[in-house]
Amino acid sequence: MAARGKHRRPRTSPLTRGVVAAGTGTAALALPLLGATTASAAQPAKAPAAAQAAAQVKSVTYTTVKGDTLYGIADKYDTPGGWRQLYKDNRKAVGDNPRLIHEGLELKVRTAKKADKASTPTKKSAQSVTRATQASAKTYPNNLDGWIRQAMDIMAQKGIPGSYESIHRNIMRESSGNPLAINNWDSNAAAGTPSKGLLQTIDPTFAAYHVAGTSFDPFDPVANIVAACNYAAARYGSIDNVFGAY
Structure with a gap:
């Protein structure tokens, strides 16, 4: 639809992107190797950066609201592994189509961000926002x-x-x-x-x-x-x- 090229009617070729290929784009968190200490190691060694990053990853509960996407949620919380990992962790709640997210789903979200009141809502506050959104917004059939x-x-x-x-x-x-x-x-x-x-x-x-x-x-x-x-x-x-x- 941009200035480059014209759109033509697509042949019957529905999207076949591998949305659940967990091996693609998923970050691996390396754990530190424990080796033998030497006599000169008087001070405890600092944990490798990867181990420190792994220790900072935690999970929060997020309740979806209208307009949410797995990509957007994963981006907001800096989820290791991105939306694919988020989908893998919540496939039972989301269902078979990761692109159509319904309101009111409670998702387990892995986050590397520091917990604070502004960026990590509690389960109770997220549910309150959801109820307010549902009360004020029109509903539309999913078709x-x-x-x-x-x-x-x-x-x-x-x-x-x-x-x-x-x-x-x-x-x-x-x-x-x-x-x-x-x-x-x-x-x-x-x-x-x-x-x-x-x-x-x-x-x-x-x-x-x-x-x-x-x-x-x-x-x-x-x-x-x-x-x-x-x-x-x-x-x-x-x-x-x-x-x-x-």
Whole structure:
């Protein structure tokens, strides 16, 4: 969707990224080796840096709120191993799809950050925030209709134009309604930036037109719609004016 290349309708190629490949990108924490001491070792040796880092890792309980992603939570708490480790630790609670996180889940989060009131909420305070969010926010069904309606409410708050009919029409052309669709064959893919999600945004475009308050994951359906409509508004005046590859 950026100036480089055009989007084309993806062939039926749903996302097949290995989201649970625990061997990829997972940091290994090295433990110190205990060797024989020498007579000259009058002072106790300082613990290796890796051991000190391991000792600082602790777990907190985090209750998810609307808009959360595993990537965002892992980034916030500096979780060793990133979102893959977070998913591995909480797969039973999250379910089989790590990209769709429901509100109110209690996750065990490993964190290397120092505990403080500002960055590490207690279980009780996190639940209070969740209840307040649920009480004040509208609820949407977890399907294409719900994603579009939620995106339109966000767009209305941000002044981004776009009608339900136009958003739906473009989604069906670009991804057939599959939020995990990815295009691995066009010019954008050849350049290393494949089109992703419901409205097939490439990463640079998604980042440039991302709307605050939505997920930073381009496969998040609501975030993808809002960013794409924001881009369409800047380039074409509105998603309503888009009737083909854009």
